[in-house]
Amino acid sequence: MFDYFQQPAGFDIGETGLMLYDASQPLWRAFAVGLGNTLRVALPGLVWASMLALLLALGRLSAVPLWRRMAGLVVEIHRNTPLLLQLLIWYFLLVEWLPDSNAAWSIAPGLWLSKGGLSFPWYLADEHGIWAWTWPVQDTFNVIGGAAVTPEYLALFLALSHYTAAFLSEVVRGGLLSVPRSLLEAADILGATPWQRITRVWLPQALRAIVPAATNQYLNLLKNSSLAVAVGYPDLVSVGNTALNQTGQAFICLGTMMAVYLCLSLLTSGFMNWFNRRHALMGQQA
Amino acid sequence: MSALASPSQAHGRPWLAQGLAGLVLAAMAWVFLRWGLWRAEFRPDAQACQALAHTGACWGVIPAKGLNLLFGHYPQELLWRPALLLVMVSLGAAALWRLAALRPAIAPTPRAHRANIAVALGTTAAITGLWLMGGGFGLALVPSTQWGGLPLTLVVALGSYALSWPLALGLALARRAAQPWLCWPATAIIELVRGVPLVTLLFMAAFILPRLTPQPDSLSLLARAMAALTLFSAAYLAEVLRAGLQTVPVEQQEAAKVLGLGWWGIQRRVVLPQATRAALPALTGHAIGLLKDSSLALVIGLHELTGGLSLSLGGDPLWRPFYFEAYLFVGLVYGLMCWGLAMLGRRMEARWVHAPG
Numbered sequence: 182m183f184d185y186f187q188q189p190a191g192f193d194i195g196e197t198g199l200m201l202y203d204a205s206q207p208l209w210r211a212f213a214v215g216l217g218n219t220l221r222v223a224l225p226g227l228v229w230a231s232m233l234a235l236l237l238a239l240g241r242l243s244a245v246p247l248w249r250r251m252a253g254l255v256v257e258i259h260r261n262t263p264l265l266l267q268l269l270i271w272y273f274l275l276v277e278w279l280p281d282s283n284a285a286w287s288i289a290p291g292l293w294l295s296k297g298g299l300s301f302p303w304y305l306a307d308e309h310g311i312w313a314w315t316w317p318v319q320d321t322f323n324v325i326g327g328a329a330v331t332p333e334y335l336a337l338f339l340a341l342s343h344y345t346a347a348f349l350s351e352v353v354r355g356g357l358l359s360v361p362r363s364l365l366e367a368a369d370i371l372g373a374t375p376w377q378r379i380t381r382v383w384l385p386q387a388l389r390a391i392v393p394a395a396t397n398q399y400l401n402l403l404k405n406s407s408l409a410v411a412v413g414y415p416d417l418v419s420v421g422n423t424a425l426n427q428t429g430q431a432f433i434c435l436g437t438m439m440a441v442y443l444c445l446s447l448l449t450s451g452f453m454n455w456f457n458r459r460h461a462l463m464g465q466q467a
Numbered sequence: 468m469s470a471l472a473s474p475s476q477a478h479g480r481p482w483l484a485q486g487l488a489g490l491v492l493a494a495m496a497w498v499f500l501r502w503g504l505w506r507a508e509f510r511p512d513a514q515a516c517q518a519l520a521h522t523g524a525c526w527g528v529i530p531a532k533g534l535n536l537l538f539g540h541y542p543q544e545l546l547w548r549p550a551l552l553l554v555m556v557s558l559g560a561a562a563l564w565r566l567a568a569l570r571p572a573i574a575p576t577p578r579a580h581r582a583n584i585a586v587a588l589g590t591t592a593a594i595t596g597l598w599l600m601g602g603g604f605g606l607a608l609v610p611s612t613q614w615g616g617l618p619l620t621l622v623v624a625l626g627s628y629a630l631s632w633p634l635a636l637g638l639a640l641a642r643r644a645a646q647p648w649l650c651w652p653a654t655a656i657i658e659l660v661r662g663v664p665l666v667t668l669l670f671m672a673a674f675i676l677p678r679l680t681p682q683p684d685s686l687s688l689l690a691r692a693m694a695a696l697t698l699f700s701a702a703y704l705a706e707v708l709r710a711g712l713q714t715v716p717v718e719q720q721e722a723a724k725v726l727g728l729g730w731w732g733i734q735r736r737v738v739l740p741q742a743t744r745a746a747l748p749a750l751t752g753h754a755i756g757l758l759k760d761s762s763l764a765l766v767i768g769l770h771e772l773t774g775g776l777s778l779s780l781g782g783d784p785l786w787r788p789f790y791f792e793a794y795l796f797v798g799l800v801y802g803l804m805c806w807g808l809a810m811l812g813r814r815m816e817a818r819w820v821h822a823p824g
Contacts, residue, residue, distance in 0.1 A: 244484070247485060247488035251488065251491070258802070261801065261805035261809075262798045262801045262805070263759040265765065266762060266798055273791055274791060277521075277788060277790070277791070278521055278791075404663070404664040404665070405664065407664035407665075408763070410666060410766055418666050418670075431674040431678070435671055435674065435675065438663075442662060442664060442667065443662040446662040447662070
């Protein structure tokens with residue numbers, strides 16, 4: 182088993198993030214790059230999903246009926262179609278509808294979007310070893326400088342975070358509604374500013390209802406990132422699948438993937454349980 | 468009145484928020500209507516669609532490729548069979564919709580009998596459906612590799628849903644059992660399956676299951692995909708049911724015991740009816756989730772509704788650029804099915820959970 186992971190991988194990986202990798206490296210390095218790619222899309226996706234979910238939940242609780250309707254529509258559309266379909270739609274839109282990389286679309290200063298992916302400024306070392314921010318610029322054939330993510334990454338990131346945000350927004354909404362209105366009114370009467378009312382009274386109590394259910398959604402996002410295989414983003418499952426096809430060792434490859442996901446699941450739920458306990462304790466002390 | 472509005476906010480400027488919301492909505496409607504209606508091409512004319520260069524929608528792809536999208540590579544001359552299956556499933560859904568309106572108290576047959584009738588009817592329908600799709604007994608044989616599109620999605624989703632129920636019931640009851648030799652394995656299976664992505668389970672079914680059977684190809688890809696989905700669904704369903712089981716007070720079991728019911732009788736007549744009713748909202752969510760997750764069968768090469776799309780458009784240079792419109796159509800089909808399931812669930816809840824008696 183250990184020998185198996187020491188043998189050279191023999192296949193290239195399309196994008197390796199910040200890790201150095203080539204086909205002559207041992208197989209375990211290939212799996213590590215895959216895991217890195219999984220985390221590279223899941224962790225930012227998790228943050229973005231949480232922010233969107235809060236926005237959507239606030240939209241659905243808004244005093245303005247039109248906001249409520251619109252947020253509700255967005256949530257229902259995302260919840261009632263398969264994630265895989267949404268992923269394929271995003272991917273197709275990115276590779277078919279965006280301009281070619283020789284005429285990239287500048288969506289903001291330093292951000293270039295094209296069929297080649299999204300380029301953005303990044304802190305990099307040049308050939309003399311001096312670290313500095315580099316800004317991407319449009320060149321004759323493509324965008325150079327800075328760092329870039331592929332359309333596969335972008336599609337997976339957008340699909341995962343939007344799909345999860347729709348589910349998460351229901352969790353957040355439920356949590357926010359679980360705080361008795363009388364407490365909010367009491368905060369008003371005591372002279373709390375709207376900001377204090379949200380950060381000191383509402384959110385701390387809502388979080389206690391939100392965290393356990395949100396953990397499930399975060400774990401779903403992590404597991405759903407394995408859909409990467411459908412668009413060819415080299416996450417853990419894609420890399421494992423390639424290794425499986427190359428070496429035919431189905432038991433070892435699939436076993437490794439499953440073990441890694443189980444560990445990640447345990448780690449995530451462990452962290453969220455710790456977070457939950459801390460908040461529950463704070464509530465009891467107050 | 469919304470929960471966000473507080474006395475201090477009531478004096479704010481609601482017209483500002485309303486106006487902003489109206490502007491956003493109008494802008495989105497303008498973009499969509501311009502693309503999807505005014506500049507759109509509705510005729511199945513590939514040249515006209517290409518000329519639009521995505522400034523307008525090409526809905527023509529749906530009449531041009533619709534049959535392919537819905538039925539995959541099923542033999543053209545036998546299309547009436549999967550079509551009949553769709554009709555059958557729709558009728559079944561309509562019957563369920565009617566049935567959900569029956570109040571338990573005034574229903575003509577006792578509850579347990581109705582469960583038996585439902586199981587018998589479901590089994591007959593399933594066998595008829597598989598016979599329609601696969602043939603035999605007087606119908607031309609169509610191997611499952613040629614099935615595709617919406618009928619395949621329904622076979623996979625409904626089949627694994629039905630099969631996962633007994634498995635999930637067993638797992639849920641075992642996990643709650645006092646005996647460690649029942650409780651531990653059930654817990655391990657449930658947590659293991661819930662801890663890994665469905666894709667890895669499907670790969671297991673695709674690559675490892677054939678090695679465990681005496682002949683490598685004795686199980687079709689469809690059967691293997693359904694095995695993976697059944698296991699996956701059962702693990703989640705078991706947890707839903709376990710949560711429902713926990714809501715039934717233990718005194719009820721004791722009372723039933725005093726009345727002389729055996730263990731199985733207690734579960735069937737006292738505990739499970741109450742547990743399933745308590746779990747009804749979660750059961751609806753689980754069914755919708757399974758319907759959506761059945762699309763993942765595409766990663767091991769099953770051309771159901773989502774996968775059938777690449778089959779019908781991928782090899783066609785004329786219509787290839789209009790995946791997006793076709794995807795929207797497929798999304799609409801999924802959306803309608805999920806919405807229907809949600810409505811059915813809500814209807815059952817209204818009648819069975821909140822209704823008196």
